[in-house]
Amino acid sequence: SKPAEKEPAAADSKEPIKIGFLGAKTGDVAMYGLNTLKGLNMAVEEINKEGLLGRQVKLVEEDNAGQKDQAINITNKLISQDKVVAMIGDPTTGITRVAGQIANSKKTVIMSAGATGTDVVEIGPYVFRDTLLDTIAAPATMKYVIQEKGWKNVALITSKNNDYSVSLSKIFSSAITDNGGNIVIEEFIQDKDTDFSGQITKIKAANPDVIVFSGYYTEGALIMKKAREVGIKAIMVGGDGLQGEDLMKIGGEAVEGSISYAGFSPEQPTPNTEKFINAYKAKYNNEEPDLFSAQGYDALMLIAKAIKDANSADPEKFKDTLAKTNNYDGVSGSITFQENREPIKSPVYLLEVKGGKFALLKKVPVEIK
Amino acid sequence: MLKLEKLEVSYGSIKALHSIALEVKKGEIVALIGANGAGKSTTLRTISGLLKPSNKEGKIRFKDKEIQSVSPHKIVEMGLSHVPEGRRVFPDMSVYENLLMGAHSRKGKPDQTDFDRVYHHFPRLKERIKQMAGTLSGGEQQMLAMGRALMARPDLLLLDEPSMGLAPMLVEEIFHIIEDINVAGTTILLVEQNAHLALEISNRAYVLETGEIVLDGQAQDLAQNENIRKSYLGE
Amino acid sequence: MSLLTLDNVTIRFGGLTAVDSVNLEVQQGEILALIGPNGAGKSTVFNLITSIYNPTEGRISLDGKPLVGIPTHKIADMGITRTFQAIRLFTELSVLDNVKIGAHCRGKAGLVHSFTRLPSMKREEAEIEEKSLEALGFLDLASKQDEIAKNLSYGEQRRLEIARALVSKPKLLLLDEPAAGMNPQEKVVLMEMIRRIRDTGITVFLVEHDMKLVMGISERIAVLDYGKKIAEGTPSEVRSNKAVIEAYLGSGKFKSRIRR
Amino acid sequence: MKKLLSNWIVQALLFLCVLGLTAYGSQIISKIIPTYILMICLFIGINMIMALGLNLITGVTGQLSLGHAAFMSIGAYASAIATVNYHVPFLLGVLIGGLVAGLFGIIIGFPTLRLTGDYLAIATLGFAEIVRVQFTNMKITNGAIGFLGIEGSTTFPIVITIAVFTICAMVWLENSRNGRAMLAIREDEIASSAVGINTTLYKIQAFAIGAFCAGVGGALFAHTTTFIQPTDFGFLKSVDILSIVVLGGLGSIPGTIIGAIVLTSAPEILRPLSNYRMIVYGLLLVVIMIFRPYGLLGGVNLRRAVRRAFMLPKKKQAGRGE
Amino acid sequence: MPILNNLMQQLVNGLALGSIYALIALGYTMVYGIIGMINFAYGEIFMFGAYAGLVLALTNYVNIYLALLGATVITMILGVVIERIAYKPLRRSSRLSALISAIGVSIFLSSLMVRLKGPNTRGFPVLFENRIFEIGNFQITIYQIVIIGVAGLLMLGLHLFVSYTKMGRAMRACAQDKDAASLMGVNIDRVISVTFAIGSGLAGAAGVLAGIYFNAVQPYMGLLAGLKAFAAAVLGGIGSIPGAMIGGLVIGLTEIMGITVNLSQYKDAFAFAILILVLLFKPSGIMGRKANKKV
């Protein structure tokens, strides 16, 4: 790989430590980027109260509009021009992979606060993420749904042009058969669709016990609205893509009872989480934090901690400290990086929509090997 | 009725008219003749407001009002109609609708007598009343363009080469119609390549050469003028 | 032997029979005119010959080779080019380019040549340029070669159309109202040009309403009315044909009805 | 000397020299310029190659295409599959990307060329959507999840060399019999066929070459991002490329070059505006079009302008009848 | 028998979806047919209408009708302003210049909305109770009935307006030859403004109705809507108002049929494939008149 272009920031200088934000502020996936950013800004404020290694942290935000070429440009800019020591990467898997390549070759730490797909941390030692992995949470959820609830006949819906959804469906699909369930109908939608009457009509005819949807909450809410309209009683189960207050805002009554998982729950919060929620609400106009803001917040906190522990803002040094993170008490659950830098978050929260809010259904502890 | 003074017009950097002065009195037929590219059509387009003079001194007076900066539709409402070069009928409208468009500027609905007058002059239009104007033959389109202008009952009619592409018999007919229209009280400014006939029916004429008026006078006199006979009558 | 033959050609547009069982022969080397009232179907005949329309019935052949069903662009290859009643130039291109494009069917250079620029292509280019300049000179447009076509005056545009049709050295040249929009003086010049074109061995078939021009240069005249051929013959025969006078020519002696 | 210069072998050699110098020069440049700027230049080059292709279709031949991203994606996937699955060398992969895209240009060309204007536009748009859906559902492309593990082989010198080559090819084409035929089709199809131009043939040629360029661009893109997904080649990508062509000046090669530079760097230059960046970008498009309705270099005859600027005498005109 | 049932239900689904497309396409084809420009910002005007309706609906004083009316008026003004600023100066240049300007406007509007209202998808408050009718074995909702009804009525109204009123005729005249129209005494600027006002107003109204029906409003919703409207308008025949309706219905039905035959993942490809196929056999759309190729 090419030699690093930047001078390692000297530890004793009083210059601020620069952290880059790389995400979409405009375009289709802007919502995830912007929420991540809110969490980040909170973290910056908090860190700067005390300072880090006697210095301030400065966030450099750039908008990639969800496009890979822009993401490449920004990654290069953040590294070679702004000389950031770390980047909080885009919450999507796709862009994280592209930016991760560059960051890794330029020896700059990058951490995604949302990527759940495969082939992310495998890129190299500088690439991290702090998300709850679908490979852990999805099987746990299916086990609960099929074995505890006894809903064996599953309708599986995938958003075909959404990589997250396609990957997750694969995991769901094998988890369903592993747990003795069967997929009675498999349907496909696309992100940004708004009419699901065709699929729902077919699902109704298949009469499933439960609808498993692997995509995002907007489509999820709209699917359920339609399902209720035609008289389907089954509830929806999905991944952390369903996490978002808007699920209830859009879906209303129709998403009541829906089950999804997350590494973060505002209910029965740990003291740490509670503090975060209150501060967030105070800062952002009484808005509830969501998964992405929580994970964004955690991502920066993790990096700050690593810098502090390593007593150096040189990514080459603190990346190793970071990789050793064990049982960090984040606001989005406890985080441990495995040998291969994949995060293990425990517990997995199974959440149920109750009275228009995510309510804790079950905590599934995760074993750390 | 119409008076042009010191009128200059340019297309970008090309000056098409150099300080033109011209007058049309009520009740007259005035011919404007000249070679290709002399600026005849440009003159008419400027009068009807499609083009604007490029100089400040350039004035166009119609019925004693300055109209050089008035927009075309207002000029039409003031009683001036322009049958443009190349017919310009509405190709995807029927003959009937084209005629209706001719009456657009008038308040209320055109009555049957307007249509009858047009059909009287151009019986073929009546045969084709439902045909789309775009599929009419060249001559038929010229008839339609003329008929459409008649629907507006203008006080001053600008005609740009009305005989272009017409069969000899029709040319004669068109010129008769022009006279008839004139007799019925419409003043006419006529641009023609067919200088013979143009001079035959007009009271006065102007000769335009590369954007300048080089000659004007009574039509009969011009028809006798040696130079004119040579360059414009092909004798 | 006749160069072009129309055999019982008919075309209908919906209910309208625009050309009705027309038989016509164009002889090698002659100037033939087609006249008739507006809407008689003259331009349609040209459109049929050049395959822009396909006849509902009938056959058309050039040198005995059938033309019906052959795509328009091949018609030019076979030796028929034309001008249009409503001028159709490549308006945004230069005068010279317009004519060069007219020579398209005389060139061979393909895509490979464009990219390799072999000497053979350069030679062809030079040849096309020379021919084009010659055609422009012939129609007295040489001084306008760099002008953009749309900036020419109407009469010049008509001549440019002829130059474009001429540069491919066709066997048969179809002219649709070449004199429209020209003044008498220019018409005289045009007449001379058409004669000279014929003298280079090109057969001319023209549609025109200007009787002075038609009578002045054509050897034979055919007359259409409502799609049917109503007369054919020498200018003097046609001029005195009653049907033609009634349908088309009129008195020919326009007199103002008003004393001025 | 003059004669020597017109010899095609000499020309070819000169051209190779220019290419070599470009490649060598850009190699040096790429060592000096910071990666950030260099990468922007690289994307400028890629966009230029693709836009030159679209300029041939839309600007020169006059066929409005709203589906250029489809050809780009075909080139991207074809080259990625070639280099990753079949271990084809990178440059050959790029060529394969271009060829496969060009082939699709022909395939889409045949049926749709009966259509004109907006009907053609929507057909190309539809084609692009179909291609994208197809890539989303194919196994070999790994569907929505995306194609992983592409080598990041695209370098600045390679892109610049290909861009220079493309520019030369386009200039040559435009000044040849083929190019004139294409221009004629843009101006008037009926008149074109009346002078013997096989309009279908030349339209397909334009589509094939244009698609080839897009395919090459796509291949270079894939080997820059190292990871591609069907969503990278959506409708907005087609719009981006079209904007370059129109904003630069339809049919103008220098215009397309300028357009690629302006529109690729604009989002980066506007970065300091932060949250208002895209708002301003939108306004910028409107403002440029209003002040230069025919594009930045539309209607500018560059040759004439240069001649005038350097007071060079006009080329002697042969056969001037005076 | 259940298959038949299902099919009937799917037909109703397709009809309702198609009507939405048709509703969006009507305003689109209007501007398209008269100014002859592909108004790419149309989808964003639709989006603005949806947001205007949403904001109005969230104030307590406004009922559904007022929200609809308010959104229509706001988008009318927006449309006219956009035309004046971004399109009018380009009226005499190439159509593609206006296209790029329109793209600029659409980027501007959607980014502006992200700034103003955030990127989140918003649901609509319940403005009137949805009811479901069971007819035989299939269901139809009151929303669907309203959408189909409104689209049908608007189509009829617009068609009559454009075909038989003086203004309508003036619009068509402008579409064909602006100079000639102005020589007939038509005030071109006014006609174009009226056209934009009507077209944009329709977009706004469609935005609100689609917002209510789908219950989802989002800053980037205009793109897809605009594309579908474009497709529907072209499929039906550019500028033909009944064509836009038919085009919308055909696309809606095709998508649903794609789902019905178990090819949900290909449904968009399906719709566009049908579009291309139809165009190949009828190159100027279902209701489009063949371009008059008289030479």
Ligand SMILES: Nc1ncnc2c1ncn2[C@@H]1O[C@H](COP(=O)(O)OP(=O)(O)OP(=O)(O)O)[C@@H](O)[C@H]1O
């Ligand atoms: N749109 C235009 N752009 C540039 N130049 C133009 C334009 N229209 C006309 N001209 C030029 O202006 C001059 C006058 O043209 P105009 O059409 O007024 O001539 P005319 O006398 O009507 O000729 P004709 O008898 O051929 O119709 C000509 O030199 C012509 O080339």
Ligand SMILES: Nc1ncnc2c1ncn2[C@@H]1O[C@H](COP(=O)(O)OP(=O)(O)OP(=O)(O)O)[C@@H](O)[C@H]1O
């Ligand atoms: N594409 C078409 N569709 C319908 N009718 C047509 C079409 N083309 C021509 N016609 C009709 O066919 C008839 C003959 O038209 P054509 O253009 O051949 O006449 P013409 O003899 O050239 O007349 P002119 O001397 O006025 O040019 C006309 O009545 C015309 O309306």
Ligand SMILES: CC(C)C[C@H](N)C(=O)O
């Ligand atoms: C924003 C997130 C929902 C993205 C998703 N988890 C991904 O990996 O792409």
Ligand SMILES: [Mg+2]
């Ligand atoms: Mg004129």
Ligand SMILES: [Mg+2]
């Ligand atoms: Mg004719």
